[in-house]
Amino acid sequence: MSVKSIDVTEIAMSVLGPLQFSMNGIDVTPTAPKQMQVLSLMALNEGQMVTSSSFVDELWAERPPKSAKTTLQTYILHLRKLMSKAFKDESTPVRDILLTRQGGYLLRLPMAPFDLRQFNELSTEGRIALSQGDPQRGSHLLRKALEVWRGPALVDVPIGSVLEPKVRGIQTQRQIALENRIEADLRVGRHEEAILDLVTLTAQQPLNENIHEQYMRALNLAGRRSEALGIFHRLRKNLMDELGLEPSLKLQQAQHVILSSASSAA
Structure with missing residues (x-):
């Protein structure tokens, strides 16, 4: 029987x-920390084999026990048993979902609801729409992509040396999607909505030039020019104090645009 039959x-x-994993409407998410790490590593590499050495590095770093590979096999066995509980039919092909390969293991979720896949597809479509001059559609798609998130990625899972860069990369993609959504909102005139997000984002990321430039534009569009200039000076101080750097040319040009618009208004 093939996994396609499910x-x-x-x-x-x-x-x-x-981390959440359900089959046949039944929650089969492991609760043991290392089993959660094993499942998470396979999920983030869905459809691709994860080598046994990668699991060992993730679970035990530089001090694996002599029984590491045997223990890993036990974790895989426990995951399969947990999955099997979701099905009355003992012949359900759990081994066609969590597969053993020469040198490692693979999780296969063909077209199943998977939030990371949904986020990637929606955010990619949103970025394309924005780049093609359709900010309305871009904003809609990027907003849907961000709604998929329920908190920081794998927030309840212990993160080792292999998972860490992958999780960090996913969080970076979320930040990019959020900045793109704000950009789309600014282009369609939703500057007040953008300001609400940017108040928090700039406080959380005091050295992020892109979101500060967006904040300056949003405030300027809302007619709050003095506040926009204040954001520039705050960022400049942060950059000088922390890095000894002046704001980028893009930020300086944004400041010039605001100063020019203020002069014109006067």
């Missing part, structure tokens, strides 16, 4: 927030 709507994986 209705894909019966399998759902979520990693953008707490």
Whole structure:
């Protein structure tokens, strides 16, 4: 029997927030920390084999026990047993979902609801729409992409040396999607909505020039020019104090535009 014989709507994986894995409507998310790491690493590499050495590095870093590979096999066995509990039919092909390969293991979720896949597809479509001059559609798609998130990626999972760069990369993609959505909102005149997000973002990221430039534009569009100039001076101070750098040319040009618009208004 092939995994294709299982209705894909019966399998759902979520990693953008707490780890969640369900099959046949039954929660089969492991609770043991290392089993959560094993499942998470396979989920972030869905459809591709994860080598046994990668699992060992993730689980035990530079001090693996002599029994590391045997213990890993036990974790895989426990995951399969957990998955099997979701099905009355003992012949359900769990091994066709969590596969053993020469040198490693692979999780296969063909077309099943998977929040990371949904986010990637929606955010990519949104960026394309924005780049093609359709900010209205771009804003809609990017907003839907961000709604998929339920919190920081794998927030309840211990993160080792292999998962860490992958999780950091996913969080970076979320930040990019958010900045793109704000850009789309600015282009369609939703500057007040953008300001609400940018107040928090600039406080959280006091050296991020892109979101500060967006904040300056949003405030300027809202007629709050003095506040926009204040944001520039605050960022300049932060950059000088922390890095000894002046704001980028893009920020200086944004300041010039605001100063020019203020002069014109006067």
